[in-house]
Amino acid sequence: MLQLNQIHKTFYPNTPDERQALVDLHQELLGGDVVTIIGSNGAGKSTLLNTIAGSIVPDEGDVVIDGNDVTRLSEQKRASYIGRVFQDPKAGTAPGMTIEENMMISLGRTKRRSLFRGVTKQLRQQFREHLATLEIGLENRLNTKVGLLSGGERQALSLLMATFTEPKILLLDEHTAALDPSKEELILRLTRDLVERHQLTTVMVTHQMEQAIAFGNRLWMMDEGKVIFEANDEVKQDLTVEDLLDQFQAIRGKKMANDRALLTK
Numbered sequence: 001m002l003q004l005n006q007i008h009k010t011f012y013p014n015t016p017d018e019r020q021a022l023v024d025l026h027q028e029l030l031g032g033d034v035v036t037i038i039g040s041n042g043a044g045k046s047t048l049l050n051t052i053a054g055s056i057v058p059d060e061g062d063v064v065i066d067g068n069d070v071t072r073l074s075e076q077k078r079a080s081y082i083g084r085v086f087q088d089p090k091a092g093t094a095p096g097m098t099i100e101e102n103m104m105i106s107l108g109r110t111k112r113r114s115l116f117r118g119v120t121k122q123l124r125q126q127f128r129e130h131l132a133t134l135e136i137g138l139e140n141r142l143n144t145k146v147g148l149l150s151g152g153e154r155q156a157l158s159l160l161m162a163t164f165t166e167p168k169i170l171l172l173d174e175h176t177a178a179l180d181p182s183k184e185e186l187i188l189r190l191t192r193d194l195v196e197r198h199q200l201t202t203v204m205v206t207h208q209m210e211q212a213i214a215f216g217n218r219l220w221m222m223d224e225g226k227v228i229f230e231a232n233d234e235v236k237q238d239l240t241v242e243d244l245l246d247q248f249q250a251i252r253g254k255k256m257a258n259d260r261a262l263l264t265k
């Protein structure tokens with residue numbers, strides 16, 4: 001479903017600011033795989049997500065989604081393949097527009113549907129049904145401006161908007177990190193539900209080690225632009241946070257430097 005073939009990305013090459021963000025990265029995900037990514041500061045996690053999304057073009061290598069080479073396809077053109085939720089609940093939605101308008105936009109973005117056709121009765125009903133699956137009452141607030149929603153509600157809506165169009169790949173960019181613990185739990189539960197319902201191939205970056213172990217069926221640990229350790233479902237079952245830190249130390253000969261890593265929930 002997702003192939004990352006020998007990806008290299010260097011920022012400011014041949015200058016004193018040169019940063020090798022991705023180095024010969026070669027990874028593959030099968031349809032329905034859910035991988036969590038952890039790693040040290042500046043390991044290349046965000047650059048990897050941006051490379052899949054198309055906001056960064058790699059210097060070398062290619063990105064293949066569902067058999068299509070999308071490496072040179074702009075972020076806009078590959079939007080129908082990708083759903084993405086960011087750390088900031090404000091990033092995925094337009095505050096001055098209603099829930100219904102926001103959902104229309106995400107539909108238009110991915111399905112190239114003309115917004116001028118407006119919301120039909122049938123579409124509105126579909127929006128309601130999707131919103132009802134969140135179980136937080138948003139189905140009764142279609143005309144509420146998104147800027148009036150709480151952070152948790154807004155992130156739940158972002159998550160729904162990123163998934164109800166059934167993209168090929170869902171990218172989660174520390175999407176629970178800005179929420180308080182109860183909301184974080186809600187969003188994680190909703191994520192699990194939506195990923196399972198749509199069988200979405202998912203890439204989730206997180207700084208919470210326990211979350212990385214508990215969520216999904218695969219785990220990649222990154223450092224200096226590479227995946228230095230990976231665990232499949234079987235290995236993940238028995239993995240502990242301590243194991244991960246030990247692995248890092250054994251492979252790199254130093255402790256993982258991550259000022260935001262949360263070793264427990």
Ligand SMILES: Nc1ncnc2c1ncn2[C@@H]1O[C@H](COP(=O)(O)OP(=O)(O)OP(=O)(O)O)[C@@H](O)[C@H]1O
Pocket residue numbers: 011012019020021039040041042043044045046047048
């Ligand atoms: N737009 C950019 N311009 C220049 N350098 C960049 C840019 N984006 C990332 N980098 C550099 O590339 C390297 C990888 O950064 P990236 O943000 O991908 O790491 P990360 O694993 O997401 O880090 P963190 O967990 O600290 O957010 C870092 O050295 C970073 O400074």
